[in-house]
Amino acid sequence: MSIFDPVYIGIDEFGHPKRVPLIERNMLIGGEPGSGKSGLLNGVVAHAALSLDCRLCLLDGKRVELGQWRKCADVFVGPDIVEANKTLHRLQIMMDNRYAYLESCERRKIKPADVFTAYLVAIDEIAYYSATVGSKQQREEFSTRLRDLVARGRAVGIIVVAATQRPSSTIIPTDLRDLFAWRFAGRCTNDSSSDIVLGHGWAQKGWSANVISPNNPGAGLLIAESGSPELVKVAFLDDRTCAAIAAYAATLRATAAGMVTPLRRPRPRAA
Numbered sequence: 001m002s003i004f005d006p007v008y009i010g011i012d013e014f015g016h017p018k019r020v021p022l023i024e025r026n027m028l029i030g031g032e033p034g035s036g037k038s039g040l041l042n043g044v045v046a047h048a049a050l051s052l053d054c055r056l057c058l059l060d061g062k063r064v065e066l067g068q069w070r071k072c073a074d075v076f077v078g079p080d081i082v083e084a085n086k087t088l089h090r091l092q093i094m095m096d097n098r099y100a101y102l103e104s105c106e107r108r109k110i111k112p113a114d115v116f117t118a119y120l121v122a123i124d125e126i127a128y129y130s131a132t133v134g135s136k137q138q139r140e141e142f143s144t145r146l147r148d149l150v151a152r153g154r155a156v157g158i159i160v161v162a163a164t165q166r167p168s169s170t171i172i173p174t175d176l177r178d179l180f181a182w183r184f185a186g187r188c189t190n191d192s193s194s195d196i197v198l199g200h201g202w203a204q205k206g207w208s209a210n211v212i213s214p215n216n217p218g219a220g221l222l223i224a225e226s227g228s229p230e231l232v233k234v235a236f237l238d239d240r241t242c243a244a245i246a247a248y249a250a251t252l253r254a255t256a257a258g259m260v261t262p263l264r265r266p267r268p269r270a271a
C-alpha cells in the first residue's frame, strides 16, 4: 500500500466504498463522545501503517486510542504537553528543511518515491493538549505549532489527522478549521458544533451532524475543501483487528528496514 493511494474510510449513502486521498491534505474529525471518531482515526492510521512510504507520529492523551500502533510509529506521545510541543517543533524543523530542499531543486511538492518520506501526524483529542493540560503558554505553543504544521506541511508530505470531541470555536477556530481539506462530523450535540467542523452555514442548509442518531456510531457528514457534505458510515476496526494489523505492519516495517529476515516458503524437496 502507499500513502499516495486514496484511503478507504467506509461506505457512502449508496453503500459504495468511500476512499479519500490524504496526501497533500489534512483531516479534521469532530463529534461527541462515542460518535465513532476513533474508528475513522484508526482506519486512517492503519492505512498509513501499512504504507511503507509513510512514517507515523502519534499523539494520544489517553494513550489507548492509538496505543496499538506504537510499534509502527517513529514517535508516540502520551499525556505529556512538553513532549507534544517538542515533537511538533521537531516536525516544524523537518518541514523547513524539506522546503529548503524543494527550493534548491526548484520543485514545489512531494512526489511518489521521493527522497523524503511522508509523515502522518495523528492526534487523538486536540483539546487535551490545546485546552486542558499544562500552562496557558504551553497550550498556546501547542496550538501555534499545530496550526503551522497544518498550514505548511501538506506540500512536503506532512499529513495531520486530528480528532476532537469538543468541536467549539476555541478548540477549532475558523481559520484553523479551513486549513483541513477533509472534515468529518460524527454526531454533534448541536448545530453550531456541527458547523464548527463542517463550516459555517451548513446546518442552516440542512446539513447538521446533530440529526445523526446516537444509536448510529460511525455515521457522520464528510466534507471536502470545496464540496458539499455527504453522509458516510466509517468502517470500524475492533481492538483485535487493530492489534493484528498493527503487528503485521510492524513486521513489514522491520523487514523493510532489514531488522528481521522475511519468512521464506520451504523449498520443495527434490524427487
Ligand SMILES: Nc1ncnc2c1ncn2[C@@H]1O[C@H](COP(=O)(O)OP(=O)(O)OP(=O)(O)O)[C@@H](O)[C@H]1O
Binding pocket: 031, 032, 033, 034, 035, 036, 037, 038, 039, 040, 165, 186, 217, 218, 219, 233, 234, 235, 236
Ligand atoms: N462504524 C461503526 N460501526 C459500528 N459501531 C461503531 C462504529 N464506530 C463506532 N462504533 C461503536 O461505537 C463505540 C464508540 O466509538 P468510538 O470509540 O470510535 O467513538 P469516539 O467518538 O472515538 O469516542 P470518544 O470520543 O469517547 O473516544 C465503539 O466502541 C463501537 O462499539
